């Protein structure tokens with residue numbers, strides 16, 4: 251039953267996104283241009299060879315590419331649930347979704363599914379572009395390890411996604427959350443520079459975020475070909491985050507739904 | 520006894536607000552048997568939409584209970600949803616950039632229909648509601664009435680046993696509204712035995728469609744009964760308006776002599792004659808016989824001040840005494 255719902259949610263997301271044609275293709279173009287930008291940036295800093303990169307093997311472009319691509323994808327994971335829910339609230343479609351036979355959490359999170367799939371597609375495209383046009387060095391990559399770590403990180407991010415959806419159900423706007431996601435992601439998670447480059451006082455803060463671990467582990471797997479066994483410590487940490495955040499997200503969403511049902515505010519925006 | 524379609528027991532709901540709670544429903548107790556066409560009537564803000572939203576699991580009531588086919592709307596919400604279809608009073612609750620067909624197929628899948636079945640069912644309903652020629656245009660390009668029809672189609676996708684309609688004919692032209700009423704009454708209620716709960720501000724519609732009506736006022740249930748009974752109870756004398764073709768000299772005098780007729784006034788004369796009759800009771804056979812004997816063609820006949828308006832007035836006056 252939910253199987254058809256899942257497919258329909260993805261299809262609806264696609265139809266909706268594709269109906270904004272310029273935006274739809276602009277998305278891909280933008281993602282490709284970012285890769286060019288990384289290459290220019292890497293050339294500029296290339297000679298300097300920052301010491302912090304030694305851990306990963308020192309190729310600045312590959313370092314930036316993996317950071318940027320991963321951050322872009324997880325940024326979708328962070329924000330899309332809330333963003334789509336805002337749209338649904340404005341369109342008045344939340345109540346129609348919630349009176350269907352589809353369980354409420356799926357009906358509320360489902361609208362973001364297409365964006366996640368597309369995000370994955372774009373990430374693959376960016377990596378391919380990086381390798382073919384700009385010689386990113388992924389020759390040693392352990393792809394199964396990277397995939398497993400990516401899935402664990404995505405589960406942790408989904409926990410956050412559930413919480414952000416809950417936030418929107420109660421407060422109707424996700425702006426404070428997106429701001430938080432941007433700052434934590436781009437400041438602390440080691441997207442453009444390794445966590446080691448942060449002031450010592452801020453580093454513990456960085457390690458409190460699942461994405462710092464995810465990024466470091468992904469870089470080690472993709473740039474140095476470390477196996478999942480070697481990266482087990484990261485995998486456990488990410489699993490821990492997922493185990494903590496997912497139930498928290500589910501509880502948060504349930505509480506928010508109850509709150510909105512009491513106030514009759516499911517249709518409000 | 521068969522479990523009733525809908526049941527409310529001491530149902531109360533207060534919306535929290537900045538200046539204290541708004542009591543939208545106060546201790547409403549009501550039973551709707553299966554297969555009944557039931558109407559909710561009352562002024563703006565009476566609590567009709569709230570009542571529907573509670574039964575449709577969208578609002579958790581502050582106290583009391585509500586059951587749909589014996590299932591509690593709070594504890595068994597998921598199973599209740601499988602049994603109900605809801606037509607929202609806000610006809611915008613659709614995906615505007617998707618076509619009518621895509622909207623229906625999407626919601627059909629969310630109701631658990633397999634892709635093939637979803638396609639068939641959507642096409643069937645589009646046809647049923649006369650939307651086939653517009654099916655592949657974006658819903659945001661639909662007129663209000665077309666959107667409202669799509670809204671109705673969506674509620675019927677999973678063939679629910681119980682259908683809630685919140686002001687379904689709001690904003691529809693007379694012909695479209697009549698088509699929809701026919702569809703609701705003949706197809707859904709009479710042919711398929713669905714239970715229908717409908718709200719409207721159109722009194723004629725209420726009397727035409729509903730087996731029984733509940734009158735709500737300020738969250739309280741003020742009366743329940745067949746529309747005609749409510750009219751009879753409330754009206755020791757009711758004014759009826761009679762409109763006949765042509766001019767009818769002497770008609771007023773002849774009518775005034777009938778038993779039960781208290782007064783006749785000529786409201787308009789010309790191509791058609793319009794008469795207001797004050798009757799002590801509902802019109803009887805001798806009125807119709809007289810009209811037939813005189814060979815007049817009746818264009819319209821009905822309560823002038825609508826029956827339910829009278830009910831409502833009387834009830835609200837009683838409430839303030």
Ligand SMILES: Nc1ncnc2c1ncn2[C@@H]1O[C@H](COP(=O)(O)OP(=O)(O)OP(=O)(O)O)[C@@H](O)[C@H]1O
Pocket residue numbers: 513514515534535536541542543561562563564565566567568569570
């Ligand atoms: N979500 C809400 N939050 C706060 N108050 C609400 C909410 N929804 C309705 N109310 C209040 O509850 C009362 C009943 O509203 P409701 O919408 O049930 O009335 P109604 O009978 O459907 O009216 P109408 O005929 O205008 O549609 C009103 O006083 C309204 O202001």
Ligand SMILES: [Mg+2]
Pocket residue numbers: 567568569608685
């Ligand atoms: Mg209403």
